[in-house]
Amino acid sequence: PDLRCGFCLQLPSITEEDELCYLQFLNTSCKKHTRPHSETMLGYIGLSFISLLTAFLNLLVIISISHFRQLYTPTNILLLSLAVADFIVGLLVIPLQIFLAEPCWFLDDLVCVLFYVLVFSIINVSIGNMVLISVDRYVAICDPLRYPTKITQKRVQIFVLLCWIYAVFYSFLLLYDNLKQPGRYNSCYGECVITYNGAVDIVLMFILPITAIIILYMRVFVVAVSQARAMRSHIAAVTLQRSVTVTAKKSEMKAARTLGVLVAVFLMCYCPSYCISLSGYDLIMGSSANTFINFLVYFNSCLNPVIYAFFYPWFRKSVKLIVTLEILQPNSCEANIL
Template identity: 75%
Template sequence: MDEAELCFPQLLNTSCKKHTRPHSESMLIYILLSFISLLTVVLNLLVIISISHFRQLHTPTNSIILSLAVSDVLVGLFVIPFQTLLMEPCWFLGDLMCSLWFFLAFITVPSSEVNMVLISVDRYVAICDPLHYSTRITQKRVQICVLLCWIYCVFYSFVLLYDNLNQPGRYNSCYGQCVINISGAVHIVLAFIIPVSTIIILYVRVFVVAVSQARARSVTVTVKKSELKAARTLGVVVAVFLMCYCPFYCVSLSRSDITMASSTNTFINLLVLLNSCMNPVIYAFFYPWFRKSVKLIVTLQILQPQSSQANVL
């Protein structure tokens, strides 16, 4: 075999062979992923700064949105750039870095899903039980739930990747590969079936109640228009999330085990990563407070004294 075709020519018998892709296709994918990565980081940082800085935005719902933005920023900073490296002909960062990257990816990406569950619960209580919303959904309780969300994701990633972390590179067939092996059944049940089923059930209930209240305007207890608007906006977020994640898990359902490597289908991975960029875009279209706060951030007015007290609602 020609040494130019090997990832590590000095390891003639154990080196992986380079897989090739048309140059034009590679450049298109790299440019697209780089653009998505940059846009994901910038837009979600704007969400994080907005909610953290302006006191009017310190609400339980926005605390969950803040947690979602943090997970999306981490996806933009670490997951997407390394996904680009996985598409290279060879992996040169070593087995340990390969396992650690997947460990981080299985924390940040599923955290988006769990945060979507929290958003669905928040909207369910706001629409279906508005009288008790302020007592049931408090800032402290939401913060505890968000913390538990991240603890769950770390634990989930550790359990799922225990063998890969304990012995990095154990599933590689040659040097220059970045391959992990996980239980497809566990992954699909914990990361897709349970959270997505919960989201769909809660939002169906929210939709039914919202429609019934819109028709029966004479009822004693009605949901605030602001709550209904928030439910619609976050419903769009959930719908986009499902459209981005479902293709990946539908492909996963066709196998009992999932082997994740550089040959993983580019399109379905791109959809999953694109979701982290879409959330702040949706906020920009539907939330006036986000547009106002971004204007104050971009014009550096947040550096002025008492800017945290500014009216952005």
């Protein structure tokens, strides 16, 4: 009887050790947060699919704009920069996010901090590019006569470079305390925890960019409506003038739908993450809620090539040339894409 009782008393300790991230650190190791196997596999499959799709779609954008000379325009340079950032999300960020979906973090503490530096940098680059694209379209519609002199390829390249430099510098500055002493905010072995000034990040990288985008697009809509009214007031009985007016109206409606989808999708993907940060609530690493929030943010990188590029006929034509390997033919870069 004594042996049986002793055996029964030892069972809980074995079970507790099996639930630890590091068995060699019994007192300081984190406990595993177990989840149903079906839920875990669904998360892995979803993240892997989004990773491959994001990398593939943005790679098509990168090849199209880089290869065909007709696409060397200031606006497309901004699209190229955005596609490069989103391609890195699909190639590096999402696969590393799979490690964070695990109940325990088994990589080095420095790798944990550098991963978040990469995440913040790429997200900030994407947001910065969206603002630059908004400015580009604002000048193109509201000041079309001076657009060629204001928005040149050289200026756009400089602003894109500054956008990348600022995003990386901002991320290092935001996470400086974490980089100075990696793992200082971990409560136990097996965590990947960072801390930063969430209020500053929300203001600089969410509220201000969204406000700028909305203001610019509202100005674009106002100018488009005023131009349409001016054209309708000066319509003559000429069929050509009528057709031009109808075409302009359809083009304005299409642009309005595109911009509306852009802002709505961005808010849908980013608002949950920033709202949780604003509330001060901490999500557990590897939890279902944390995985879903990160999934939404990364899914925006998959949708960007659809929103920005798939609406353009030149992209569909360039994809056809890429898939059929016609870009390998001599002088294919001179092909008529527009």
